[in-house]
Amino acid sequence: SSTANNITDNTGCKELTYIFTRGTSETGNMGAIIGPEVVSDLKSLSSNKITVQDDNTNMGTSGGSTMTSLVKQAISQNPNTNIVVSGYSQGAVIVHNTASQLSSGEIQAAVLFSDPLKAELANTLDSSKVKKFCATGNPVCKNGSDVMAHLFYSDDTQTAAQFLVSAVSFKILSRTQVYSLSYEGRVQGNIDNKKQLYLRLVLWYI
Structure with missing residues (x-):
């Protein structure tokens, strides 16, 4: 599926909460390049103890505010959940904006794919809890010229999921x-x- 709304539909409340923001013009609110594969890997690694919410807002302050609201809503629904976030391309910018609006401890880890800002995340998270993926030659997150490199991250999604799971409580494993x-x-x-x-x-x- 290209859409997931466990938080807004209040159908989650699992030990792990994953909030993802897709790239520009991708379908649904999960997209097709990153979202579905990471979710599939997270479900497997967490024995399906996962709440999934995706965000289809565009990059900018409003996008960050939307993801921030989703984080707050997830906490209100289940104060004991472990929240991890991720974004691809414009979604990575939204993760940056979100991190700057949250307090320490509200999210436990973040993964950014093809980050246009090429910058460190706000101090909400320790650097050891943040992982970035940027394909060689990608003109969006590196000074490359291979446009197709921006579209292929299937080899990295499992590594990303493993990183997110390892960053939170071992109890979900x-x-x-x-x-x-x-x-x-x-x-x-x-x-x-x-x-x-x-x-x-x-x-x-x-």
């Missing part, structure tokens, strides 16, 4: 995924520490 995270080196420390952490996380999940 399945035991298998926690095991994977601890033993693939995403949790730092020696082997003994990883084993102990894995056991603690499994007990927490149960």
